[in-house]
Amino acid sequence: MHLSVIGSGIVGVCTAAWLQRDGHRVTFVDPLDAGEACSFGNAGSLSPSACLPVGMPGLWKQVPGWLADPLAPLTVRWAYLPRALPWLLRFLRHSRREEVVRIATALRGLLAPIFDSYGPLVERAGVGHLVRRSGCLYVYSSPAAAARWAFGMNLRRRLGVELREVGAEELQALEPDLQGRFRFGLLAPENGSTPDPAALVKALHAQCLRDGAVHLRERAAGFELAGREVRALKLASGERLAVDGVVVTAGAWSAPLARALGARVPLETQRGYHVTVRSSNLALSHTVMAVEDNLMVNPMAMGLRLAGSVEFAGLAAPPARARADVLLKKGRQIFPHLDTSDVSSWMGHRPCLPDSLPVIGRAPAATNAWLAFGHGHVGMCGGASTGREVAALVAGRVPQVDLHPFRAERFGAFGTYSPGRRGGGPGVAAAGAGGRA
Numbered sequence: 001m002h003l004s005v006i007g008s009g010i011v012g013v014c015t016a017a018w019l020q021r022d023g024h025r026v027t028f029v030d031p032l033d034a035g036e037a038c039s040f041g042n043a044g045s046l047s048p049s050a051c052l053p054v055g056m057p058g059l060w061k062q063v064p065g066w067l068a069d070p071l072a073p074l075t076v077r078w079a080y081l082p083r084a085l086p087w088l089l090r091f092l093r094h095s096r097r098e099e100v101v102r103i104a105t106a107l108r109g110l111l112a113p114i115f116d117s118y119g120p121l122v123e124r125a126g127v128g129h130l131v132r133r134s135g136c137l138y139v140y141s142s143p144a145a146a147a148r149w150a151f152g153m154n155l156r157r158r159l160g161v162e163l164r165e166v167g168a169e170e171l172q173a174l175e176p177d178l179q180g181r182f183r184f185g186l187l188a189p190e191n192g193s194t195p196d197p198a199a200l201v202k203a204l205h206a207q208c209l210r211d212g213a214v215h216l217r218e219r220a221a222g223f224e225l226a227g228r229e230v231r232a233l234k235l236a237s238g239e240r241l242a243v244d245g246v247v248v249t250a251g252a253w254s255a256p257l258a259r260a261l262g263a264r265v266p267l268e269t270q271r272g273y274h275v276t277v278r279s280s281n282l283a284l285s286h287t288v289m290a291v292e293d294n295l296m297v298n299p300m301a302m303g304l305r306l307a308g309s310v311e312f313a314g315l316a317a318p319p320a321r322a323r324a325d326v327l328l329k330k331g332r333q334i335f336p337h338l339d340t341s342d343v344s345s346w347m348g349h350r351p352c353l354p355d356s357l358p359v360i361g362r363a364p365a366a367t368n369a370w371l372a373f374g375h376g377h378v379g380m381c382g383g384a385s386t387g388r389e390v391a392a393l394v395a396g397r398v399p400q401v402d403l404h405p406f407r408a409e410r411f412g413a414f415g416t417y418s419p420g421r422r423g424g425g426p427g428v429a430a431a432g433a434g435g436r437a
């Protein structure tokens with residue numbers, strides 16, 4: 001079959017690679033180069049443990065604080081609040097305990113096979129070094145502080161995640177650069193990360209091209225349907241691309257395309273930021289998650305990446321440089337000896353559904369169209385498994401993961417919600433902060 005994969009972020013590229021393994025011909029359609037949108041500047045964590053939703057029990061108590069503080073780890077820009085409100089209410093409804101257990105169980109199914117599903121792809125592309133299994137340390141100021149997150153950590157354990165308690169002394173031995181600031185940790189030894197998310201996406205994409213894929217620098221604008229069959233892709237240039245099938249992997253921009261295929265999904269962007277400290281003098285050997293600071297720290301090929309932050313402001317608003325500055329400030333607090341003479345910052349659009357689960361499955365209105373987007377905070381973690389499962393659906397094989405929780409139909413007749421208007425372009429450097437990493 002000739003399949004068009006719309007979007008060349010991590011999800012699109014992995015999907016294409018898995019489809020090619022079944023002998024399909026792939027045409028990427030994306031106005032950007034591969035890995036230039038949200039997949040460009042993320043924290044690079046590849047964590048089978050990252051199965052908890054963003055909305056956890058008790059989160060609602062923090063809502064007034066978010067609204068009052070534009071620099072809070074999670075915030076809503078006032079002007080965007082009316083637009084985001086219906087989505088936020090749904091998001092809070094999914095933060096109930098029983099929902100969290102359901103969501104975590106589903107996500108764990110998708111994320112547990114991270115390394116199995118990346119393995120054949122990175123091997124073929126010859127980039128095994130871009131997926132490392134170096135473990136993640138969740139660090140806390142004290143065991144008492146860690147107890148505040150016990151529900152989530154225990155749930156992770158119940159779902160099979162290995163988490164080993166680490167005392168202050170061992171923490172110091174594992175990561176001397178933490179210099180005793182944290183007194184308790186949980187080591188997730190099975191977690192991994194990539195030292196360069198953009199390079200990983202580009203390398204897998206380059207292999208797809210070597211294996212015969214074509215990349216059209218075009219924006220997909222819609223579909224030409226004959227009954228319930230997609231015959232062609234309508235391109236923004238006015239051209240059409242004849243296809244035997246399509247997969248929508250357009251990240252935070254997927255909603256209008258999904259809608260044209262019969263799926264009304266409440267897709268929102270949770271804007272996230274990074275600061276990359278290119279002058280870093282640290283020698284971290286794990287990904288470090290400073291839980292109380294809501295900061296992920298990952299040693300990367302180009303420097304030390306500090307990432308996090310959730311901002312609701314739509315697709316069009318410019319980046320808020322102050323939010324990146326907060327990440328740098330926290331980084332300096334954790335590592336007072338960090339050389340920050342050379343830093344860059346970035347903002348990306350996480351594609352998010354209110355239940356923190358992606359949409360993966362056949363499109364409701366077409367027999368030869370599939371949807372794979374909305375991976376939120378875990379697109380790097382879930383990209384390869386998603387691609388593997390989409391290829392199984394296309395081939396009519398039984399998926400290895402239970403995909404029922406990911407179907408687009410779970411939102412019912414949601415209505416007309418969509419996040420802001422398209423604008424700014426995917427992945428925009430935070431103004432004045434030194435451009436992209």
Ligand SMILES: Cc1cc2nc3c(=O)[nH]c(=O)nc-3n(C[C@H](O)[C@H](O)[C@H](O)COP(=O)(O)OP(=O)(O)OC[C@H]3O[C@@H](n4cnc5c(N)ncnc54)[C@H](O)[C@@H]3O)c2cc1C
Nearest residue numbers: 007009011038039042043044045220251272378379380381
């Ligand atoms: C600060 C930050 C830190 C993060 N850290 C992590 C992490 O540590 N681990 C993790 O797993 N995840 C992390 N994430 C989330 C992860 O980056 C995303 O989930 C993932 O990149 C989404 O990939 P994607 O392929 O769906 O979308 P994208 O990478 O955004 O790609 C979508 C592509 O679709 C294209 N497109 C859009 N509209 C159209 C159209 N109409 N026609 C054709 N093409 C179109 C775009 O140009 C783009 O190239 C982080 C995100 C942020 C912002």
